[in-house]
Amino acid sequence: MKKEIKKQHFQKEVEKEMEIFEDLLKKDGLKVTAQRLLVAEKIFSLHSHFTAESLSDMFKDKRDEISKATIYRILSIMVKANLLIENDFGKDYKYYEHIIGHEHHDHIICMDCNRIVEFFEPKIEELQEKIAESNNFTIKGHSLNIYANCKKGSSCEHLNSNYK
Amino acid sequence: MKKEIKKQHFQKEVEKEMEIFEDLLKKDGLKVTAQRLLVAEKIFSLHSHFTAESLSDMFKDKRDEISKATIYRILSIMVKANLLIENDFGKDYKYYEHIIGHEHHDHIICMDCNRIVEFFEPKIEELQEKIAESNNFTIKGHSLNIYANCKKGSSCEHLNSNYK
């Protein structure tokens, strides 16, 4: 029962997000295509980090296969529109996460199992602001990645990487 | 006169660093070649961030031109030996800085002029340690980049980018 409620909640969220996305397309004179809707819906329904590759794979088995070129073009639109955050975790490909309903946060990247953990520390944010200020800069953004190992016996050991 | 003292100081520093580098090569059974000495000496004498490209360019006009492949191979040796830090500033190439005599620090990257400013904030370091700890991780490293614009009237406006 609880599960059902949660699912409905998520569906409602996704609908709301899809509306924002479609409005954005129209506002910018971009066309509402099947590929854009499918990709955006998939992205909004994901609740973890993904790569262009992993996103592409999600359409591999379906009749709705979408070319990598198009995937990249849609990701680019959504990043520019601030619907998506592009993360560089030191690999040679990018990680994405959708931003609506997700407060700003930083990341711990586990070097053992590739797990990505989010955290938010207001004091760090505040200190960054001060540092930029005292150096005569205006902060436009930041990226803080903690690279770490999971300790022996942590739940990490049981997980497989979802990330290539 | 002061300048002279400073220059001597730097030269002494570089000599010390070169000794460390040569010892490292020998210890690891690697050969002491002209290219390795030239590149290391150049790196130790630099006091700002550089790229494989910019480093390569520094040898372009001299009779001692060194191939990019060799440059990359030497950079790799020095990074593995902890003589060099490899930084990802959100561009599609890496930035390097030599580490001997340079305390750990984080970076502000100016999006207007590409200037890179270093800073160190012990409180942020401490908070990161706590965050990792409370999530059952052992920190192996971190990267904190603040992306910013220089304020109107700052010295930034007069500088040209040294980075491609």
Next chain:
DNA sequence: GTTTGTGCAAATCATTTGCACCGCG
């Protein structure tokens, strides 16, 4: 109908690698 999007294959660009020759130890 015109303009924009898509898929494909080719291009790009930093970095890596195979290989033949070179030079340190």
Next chain:
DNA sequence: CGCGGTGCAAATGATTTGCACAAAC
């Protein structure tokens, strides 16, 4: 000498792009 190092050119791999055709408005 013998093995590791270097330079060259080709390979790599994620992402981008030109182009012809297809779909949206």
